[in-house]
Amino acid sequence: MKHFLPLLFLAIIGCTTIDKKDTMTTGPEKGALVIAGGNLKDTIVYKKFMELAGGPESPIVIITTAAEDDQLAKKEFAENTRKEFNDLGFKNLTVLHTRNQKVANTDSFTEPLKQAKGIWFIGGRQWRLVDAYSKTKSYDEFINLLNRGGVIGGSSAGATIQGSFLVRGDTKTNTIMMGDHQEGFGFIKNIAIDQHLLALNRQFDIFQILEKHENLLGIGLDENTAIVVKGDEFEVIGQHYVAIYDGTFFSEIRDKSDWNKKRYVQKPLPKGSNKFYLLKAGERYNLRNRKVIVQE
Numbered sequence: 001m002k003h004f005l006p007l008l009f010l011a012i013i014g015c016t017t018i019d020k021k022d023t024m025t026t027g028p029e030k031g032a033l034v035i036a037g038g039n040l041k042d043t044i045v046y047k048k049f050m051e052l053a054g055g056p057e058s059p060i061v062i063i064t065t066a067a068e069d070d071q072l073a074k075k076e077f078a079e080n081t082r083k084e085f086n087d088l089g090f091k092n093l094t095v096l097h098t099r100n101q102k103v104a105n106t107d108s109f110t111e112p113l114k115q116a117k118g119i120w121f122i123g124g125r126q127w128r129l130v131d132a133y134s135k136t137k138s139y140d141e142f143i144n145l146l147n148r149g150g151v152i153g154g155s156s157a158g159a160t161i162q163g164s165f166l167v168r169g170d171t172k173t174n175t176i177m178m179g180d181h182q183e184g185f186g187f188i189k190n191i192a193i194d195q196h197l198l199a200l201n202r203q204f205d206i207f208q209i210l211e212k213h214e215n216l217l218g219i220g221l222d223e224n225t226a227i228v229v230k231g232d233e234f235e236v237i238g239q240h241y242v243a244i245y246d247g248t249f250f251s252e253i254r255d256k257s258d259w260n261k262k263r264y265v266q267k268p269l270p271k272g273s274n275k276f277y278l279l280k281a282g283e284r285y286n287l288r289n290r291k292v293i294v295q296e
Contacts, residue, residue, distance in 0.1 A: 022189075022190070023190055023215040024189070024190060024288060025188065025189060025190040025191050025216075025217040025232075025287045025288060025290065026188070026189045026190070026232055026287060026288055027187075027188050027229045027230070027231050027232050027233070027234070027287055028146045028187055028188075028229070028231070029146075029147075029231070030146055030147050030148070030149055031145065031146030031147065031148070031149050031150050031151060031152070032052045032150075032151045032152075032228065032229060032230050033151070033152055033153070033162055033187055033188065033227075033228070033229040034048060034049045034052065034151060034152070034153035034154075034226055034227075034228055034229075035153070035154065035159045035162050035193060035219075035221065035226055035227050035229065036153070036154065036155040036156075036158075036159055036195075036221065036225070036226035036238070037155070037156070037159060037195040037196060037197060037220075037221030037222050037223050037224070037225050037226065037238075037240075037242075038123060038155050038156035038159070038195045038196045038199075038221075038223050038224075039155075039156075039196070039199065039223035039224055040155055040223075040224055041223075041224050041239075042224065042238075042239065043088060044237055044238060045153075045155075045224075045226045045237060045238055046085075046088045046089075047089075048226075048228055048237055049118060049120065049151060049153040050088075050089060050090065050118075052118070052151035052228075053117045053118030053150065053151050054117050054118075056089045056090060056091050056092075057091055057092055058092060058117040058118060059092045059094070059112070059115050059116050059117055059118075060085070060090055060092060060093050060094070060116060060117070060118045060119070060120065061093075061094045061095075061096055061112050061113055061116045061118070061119045061120070062081055062082070062085060062093060062094070062095045062096070062119075062120050062122065063096050063097065063119060063120070063121050063122070063129070063158075064077070064078065064081055064095060064096070064097045064122050064124075065096075065097050065098065065099065065121075065124075065128050065129055065132050065133070066121060066122060066123060066124030066125055066126060066128050066129050066157040066158060066161075067097075067122060067123070067124040068124060068125075071124075072097060078095045078097070081095055081122065082095055085120075094112040094116070096109070096112060096113075098132055099128065099131065099132050100132070101131070101132060101133075101134075101135075101136050104132055104133050104136040104137065104138040104139075105136040105137045105138070106137070107137070109137075109138065110137045110138050110140075110141050113138060113141035113142070113144075113145065114141055114144070116145055116150065117145075117150045117151070118145075118150055118151045118152070118153065119142060119145060119150070119151075119152045119153070120152075120153045120154060120158065121152075121153070121154030121155075121157070121158030121161060121162075122154070122155065122156075122157075122158055123154075123155050123156030123157045123158055124156070124157045125157055125171075125174065126157040126158075126160045126161045126166055126167075126168065126169055126181075126184070127166065127169045127170070127171055127179070127180075127181035128157075129157070129158075129161045129185070130161070130166065130169070130181050130183065130184070130185075131181075133185075134183075134185075139185065142185065142187075146187065152187060155195075155226075156195050156196065157195075159193055159195045159221055159226075160184065160193045160194065160195055161184050161185050162184065162185055162187045162188060162193065163184045163185075163186070163187075163188055163191045163192055163193040163219075164183070164184055164186040164188065164189050164190055164191055164192075164216075165182060165183070165184060165191065165192040165209065165213060165216055166179075166181050166182050166183055166184040167192050167193060167194045167206065167209065168194070169181035169182055169184075177205055177206070177208045177209050178208065178209055178212065187229075188229065188287065190215060190216055190217060191216060191217045191218075191219060191287070192206060192209050192210070192213070192216045192217070192218050192219070193219045193220075193221065194206050194218075194219070194220045194221070195220075195221045195223075196221075196222070196223055197220040197221055197222045197223075197241075197243055198222045198223075198240065198241065199222060199223045202220065203220060203243055203276070204274060206218045206220060206245055207245070207274050210245055211272075217244075217245070217246055217287065217290060218243075218244070218245030218246070218276075219242065219243070219244065219245070220242065220243035220245070220276070221242055221243075222240035222241050222242070222243075223239075223240060224238050224239040224240060225237070225238035225239055225240040225241060225242060225281075226238050227242055227285075229287075232286060232287045232288040232289075233284060233285065233286050233287065233293065234284065234285055234287065235282070235283070235284045236279050236280060236281050236282065236283050236284070236285075237281055237282075238281060239281075240280075241278040241279065241280055242278065242279045242280075243276045243277070243278055244276060244277055244278070244279060244285065244292075245276045246290040247268060247269055247273075247290075248266050248267060248268050248269060248277075248290070249266070249267055249269055249275050249276075249277055250264070250265070250266045250277045250292050251264070251265050251266075251267075251277070252264055253265060264292070264294045266291060266292060279292065
C-alpha cells in the first residue's frame, strides 16, 4: 500500500483540478460569437455579424444543414438563402450543406471554411449539425476560424448548437429538453442555450436541465435578440430580452429619496429556486464570473 498511496493521492488532486476547470463557463479565446434567439426581423444582429467579419466583402459561409429535409430538397432553397444574405449587404457568400460526415471530412468541402471570416448557422434542428459535422475536419475549421479572429453566428438551432450542452437535441421532437443528442459544439464551455424564449413561453423549460446539471450556466434568448460574445463576456443586442439562469437574482434598487439614484444587487438564490432575471440591449455579462457587468 505504501507504493500506491502517493499515486492515489496525486490522481485525486489531478481530478479535482480538472473538474474545477471543466465546470467553469468560458467563451472563445479568440474571435467572436453572435448567438441569436430566432425570428430575426430587423438587421441589427446581421449588421453586427458583418462588422465582426470585417465588412460586406468578407467571405462568409452559410451552413443550412439544420433545415428541414423538404426545404433542402428544393433546388431554389440554397439560392433563396443566398439572396436573403445578399439583400442584407453580404457580397461574398458560400452556402454549404451535407448530412454525410465523410463529405464533411473532405478537403474539397472544407476549402470555403478555410477562407472564411465568418460562418452562419441557420435554424432548424440542432442535432442535424452534430450528426453532420462533429469530429470532422469541418468542425476543426470552425475552431480554426475562431482562432484566426473570425466570427461564428447563428439563430435558433444555430444558437443552441454553439453551447456545450445541446438543449432540445432529441431527434423525435424539440419539446424534449434532454434528448438523444446532448453535446453541442462547445464554442462556449459549460453552458446550455435555449431560444425563442418568451415568444414560445419557454422561460421555465431549462430548469429541467439545470436540475440534472447544476454546474451549467443557462441562457435563454428571446426572438429578434442576440448576445455578442468576445472572450468571457457578452453584450445583449436586439429588440427583446436574454434570460440568465446562474443561481442568482439581479435587481436594480432605486433610492426612495432620490429616484435617479440607484444601486445594483446580485444575490444567490436558494437551491431549487426557479427564478431567473432578464438582461436587455446594451447590458453585459461575465460568463466566467457569472456576474452582470454594471456600468456605474
